[in-house]
Amino acid sequence: MPGTREGRDLRLLPRPTPPILSPTLSQDARPVTKPKILFRCDASVTIGTGHVMRCLTLADELSGRGAECVFVSAAGTEKLVPALPYPVLPPDKLPYGAALAVIDHYGLDAAYEALVRSQTSAVMAIDDLPNRRHHCDLLLDQTHGRVPEEYRGLVPVTCITLAGAGYALLRPQFASAREDSLARRDGELKRLLVTLGGTDPDDMTGRVLDSVAAAGLDLAVDVVMGAKAPHLDLVRARATAMANTRVLVGVSDMAGLMTQADLAIGAAGTTTWERCCLGLPTLMLVIADNQKDIARLVIQSGAALSATPDTITGQLRDLAADPKALQSLSHCAAALCDGRGAARIADALLRLPSLKELRS
Incomplete structure (x- = not known):
């Protein structure tokens, strides 16, 4: 979507x-x-x-x-x-x-x-x-x-x-990266990818970053946004206040970023299938009414966990302590889409x- x-x-x-x-x-x-x-x-x-x-x-x-x-x-x-x-x-x-x-x-x-x-x-x-x-x-x-x-x-x-x-x-780069991405899914949570749309008009990204910071985990965090996102400067300010966090604009190699990430926080839109192709576990947010159907089906398949800004802090701590849970999410995601x-x-x-x- x-x-x-x-x-x-x-x-x-x-x-x-x-x-x-x-x-x-x-x-x-x-x-x-x-x-x-x-x-x-x-x-x-x-x-x-x-x-x-x-x-x-x-x-x-x-x-x-x-x-x-x-x-x-x-x-x-x-x-x-x-x-x-x-x-x-x-x-x-x-x-x-x-x-x-x-x-x-x-x-x-x-x-x-x-x-x-x-x-x-x-x-x-x-x-x-x-x-x-x-x-x-x-x-x-x-x-x-x-x-x-x-x-x-x-x-x-x-x-x-x-x-x-x-x-x-999906662009061809996702099918090309699939094998390498699946091979590195070891259940460790070291790098987090946050991608909630190219524009994110409601600043959901900012709220998510507050929840990530509250988790207190030693994570590298990549935040992807579009150049015209109305809250881009606010998100950059939040990221500057967080350790090891960067905001990336106009990303051309999303497949590479997803391959290196251990977990994504993302919406139930078109990037859902990119994450699934690469076996990337997801904390999934619904940010539009037309995403509810996709979210329900993907979550029921075991490929993602339902999330809101209020649940993310606890979910990050739980997944960091449970490598098998991350691996299970990855396997279920990869089964949904081959790119x-x-x-x-x-x-x-x-x-x-x-x-x-x-x-x-």
């Missing part, structure tokens, strides 16, 4: 009719040499960067197979995701005639998908809760434990539904006639 990148659930916010429901569709007269794939997703301080980051992972996979990828995103998205390596168009300039449009947006409904479908060859929708209708050819829900039957009646009967953490959209979801999704997309030119 989108998500470091975790953010608040748009379903909880007022939903004015987006001005993008009637985009100006412009025809491109140039000969098409590659299948064009559009990604309709946004990033903001409110919703975080998770939607864009998981679309970016899929775009990289499809680009490597011969697709031409274009992002269609609201103003401000590029400021939060400055390294976006694809063209970015405003939402009212949706190109005409694409082979596929990927829509990852809680604020856009089946009516918008139908509009886009009338001007493109196929539509793929990404969602995290089976509680609304979609007009799409393929639907992805990467929630652990989700099954296609949960979307019956919510998608067209011809829709291909990909469900479960086996389809989690190869993007390739599986790309293989499924080859079943769409408009994408038959992609390399398998």
